[in-house]
Amino acid sequence: MASPEKMYLDLVFDIPSNQVFTYRLDGEDAKTTEQAAPGKRAMVPFGRRDTLGYIIGSRNTMPEGMSESSLKAIRRVVDAEPIFDDRDLELAKWIAGYYFCGTGQALSAMIPSGKRTGDYPTIAGSEEITETALDLSGEQQNALDVIIAPGDEAPLFYLYGITGSGKTEVFLRAAEYMMKQGKSVIYLVPEISLTHQTADAIGKRFGTAAATIHSGMTPSNRLTEWMRIRSGEARIVVGPRSAVFAPVKDLGLIIIDEEQDGSYKSGNTPRYHARQVAMKRCATESARLVMGSATPSAEAWKLMGDGAIKRLNLTRRLSGGSTPEIIPVSLEKTNGCLTDELKEEIFKTARMKRQTILFLNRRGFAYFYHCKSCGYELTCKHCSVSLxxxxxxxxxxxxxxxxxVTPPNACPQCGSLEAGFTGFGTEMIEEEVKRTFPDLRIARADADTTVKKGSLKDTLDRFRAGEIDILLGTQMVAKGLNFPGVRLVGVVLADTGLHLPDFRAAERTFSLVVQVAGRSGRYFPDGKVIVQTLRPQDPAIVKSCALDVDGFFEAELQQREMLAFPPYTRLIRFTLRSKEAERADKAAARLASIALPLLPKGADALGPAECPLGIISGNHRRQLILRGKSMGSLHAAAGTILSRYEKGKDAKVYLETDVDPVSLL
Known part of the structure; x- marks a missing residue:
């Protein structure tokens, strides 16, 4: 029997490098040779330990300048079937180039981990795609006709409509149409809490042709779904940010619901934005992109105004509801968390056998320890933030x-007893609500109460079924969710994010208030929203309470243009961090000295400076932000800056690069 032909494999790893590493396959190992193929993962010796790598190519000849003895042999091939193909690899290379990371890092973000496949229940539903009996409104039908109209381009659409105006039904009809054409669909939602609701709707409509992918699943379950999608068994995929990488067959449509949401931007390397990746995939695979929201991002609003994205309007609620009455109420002279106006409306709502949502984007009981005698503040010993x-x-x-830490009984600095926590979080509100409304059924949904798997879905299902009178939560209950019994929404403190030193603070506050207000009165014309605030005259609060999206963006974009911030410019942010402040300062100064002479015409740099959150986890943080009108020239300059900085860099300083940053904290 002839021995198998010599084979060499090219691998990349989850490291910040685009270097390709070549390994050999031992000729005697016929089984391994048969299994080894690009698109699979392999366990190989890398440095001092065995590491998982991605096979991106194979060859029968050794790379030039290498000897057989200098090449290490692979230990084993992990996958029975390839989990990525040439198209995935090309996308990973584009992500690595655009977001300044390694190709292996990009593949690692794209592909679910998990070394074995297990049984995982598919989304519940029938085998067949079911027809819907629901009639579309004229506006919905017009939007659908425009989205599915034949054409050679890969167009961009924006479904812009008030909350409750039927955006989801248009999305599902467009998906239905594409699937009947033999195409596949990716449906992105911002929060895992929305994944459950959207998955239920998609499961009823599309049955076993649907799949879901999100970080709450076990790695092996995610991998099982991934392989169902790759095989073509699943043709519509729902999930948050990472579902944009789903390896669907014949992509026809990507839907991005609540497009403005910050969670579409990854906070870890690679710092990709799902919207940007979706645009790239749609362009290369001739698919359509449909985004939607009641509160678009400033970037999308400008692109709609410029005609780069086609805007499709939905202006009325369809389920018998109407736009709720929104009342701003000052917290200035209120004792506790709830104003008299909000308490009265909660009582009234309960008497009507209807439900209330109370929203505050801050968990915990209280968030600011302060001494009235000496001004002492209790902050984290590793971060420059309050506990x-x-x-x-x-x-x-x-x-x-x-x-x-256990909080002190007296001020640690001067011993005064006039020290303690102020401000309020969801825990404190829960306590006050239970004390004020002892007969009502109350549940809290935040990161502290939804740790247990399935607990968030259980809480939302119970609320939808009418088993909870008051649902208190953070932003996981603020958007996209549809609860027929809700009459009242109380925004406990609308301005939690307004004081943040970030040019998007007003936009985020406006969007959040409008979104949470949209949970009220979706099925009845008597919805009410109480917006409690310490800054009732702030433009973001005034415009959000008036649901004046046009007025808000008109003023906001004027200000952005005047200050030369996105969407009128593009940003690339370098963040340096070190355990030693002096090292961070020196590295930032060195980076700036390299960057400033390389800036393209019309571009400038902000910094170097300490980040607004100067210390996190014991790391001192400094930043340098490049700003310019053209991403092309700015990006090219950033690439040169990084390559020069890498030569002679301080190994004890870590550099992060963020293209199109969403947060500057």
Whole structure:
């Protein structure tokens, strides 16, 4: 029997490098040779340990300048079937180039981990795609006709409509049409809480042709779904950010629901934005992109105004509801978390056997320890942020690094007893609501109460079934969710994000208030929203309470243009961090000295400076932000800057690069 032909494999790894590493296959190992193929993962010796790598190519000849003895042999091939193909690899290379990361890092973000496939229940539903009996409104039908109209281009559409105007039904009809044409669909939602609701709707409509992918699944379950999608068994995929990479056959449509949401941007390397990746995939695979929201991002709003994205309007609620009455109420002279106006409306709603949502984008009990005598503040010893008092745990906790302490009984600095926590979080509100409304059924949905698998879905299902009178939550209950019984929404403190040193602070506050207001009165014409605020005259609060999207963006875009911030410019942010402040300062100064002479015409740099959150997890953080009108020239300059900085860099300083950053904190 002839021995198998010599074979060499090219691999990349989850490291910040685009270097390709070649390994040999031992000729005697016929079984491994048969299994080895590009698109699979292999366990190989890398440095001092065995590491998982991605096979991106194979060859029968050794690379030039290498000897057989210098090449290490692979240990084993992990996958029975390829989990990525040439198209995935090309997308990974584009992500690596655009977001300044390694190709292996991009593949690692794209492909679910998990070394074995297991049984995983598919989305419940029938085998067949079911027809819908629901009649579309004239506006919905017009939007659908435009989206599915034949054409050679890969157009961009925006379904812009008030909450409750039927955007989801248009999305599902467009998906239905594409699937009947033999195409596949990716449906992105911003939060895992929305994944459950959307998955239920898609499961009823599309049955076993549907799949879901999200980080709450076990790695092996995600991999099972991934292989169902790759095989073509699943042709519509729903999930948050990472579902944009789903390896669907014949992509026809990508839907991005709540397009403005910040969670579409990855906070870790590669720092990709799902919207940008979706645009890239649609362009290369001749697919259509449909985005939608009641509160578009400033970038999308401008592109609609410029005609680069076709805007499709939905202007009325379809389920018998009407736009809720929104009342701003000052918290200035209120004792506790709830104003008299909000308490009265909660009582009234309960008497009507209807439901209330209370929203606050801050978990914990209280978030600011302050001494009235000497001004002392209790901050995290690893981060430059205040600790949050979690009464249920008896600890003051840092929400950035997890550090916690037992709060002091007196001021640690001067001994005064006039020291303690102020401000309020969801825990404190829950306590006050239970004390004020002892007869009502209350549930809290935030990151502290939804740790257990399935607990968030269970809470939302119980609320939808009418088993909970008051649902108190953070932004996981603020958008996209549809609860027929809700009459009242109370925004406990609307301005939690307004004071942040970020040019998007007003946009985020406006969007959040409008979104959470949209949970009210979706099926009845008597919806009411109470917006409690310490800044009732702030433009973002005034415009959001008036649901004046046009007025808000008109003023906001004027200000952005004047200050030369996106969407009128593009940004690339370098963040340096080190355990030693002096090292971080020196590295930032060196980076700036390299960057400034290389800036293209019309571009400038902000910094170097300390980040607004100067210390996180014991790391001192500095930033340098490149700003210019053209991403092409700015990106090219950033590439040169990074390559020069890498030569002679301080190994004890870590550099992060963020293209089109969403947050500057």
């Amino acid at each position: 949050t008092w979690h009464k249920s745990r008896g600890r003051a906790v840092c929400h950035y690094c997890g550090y916690s």
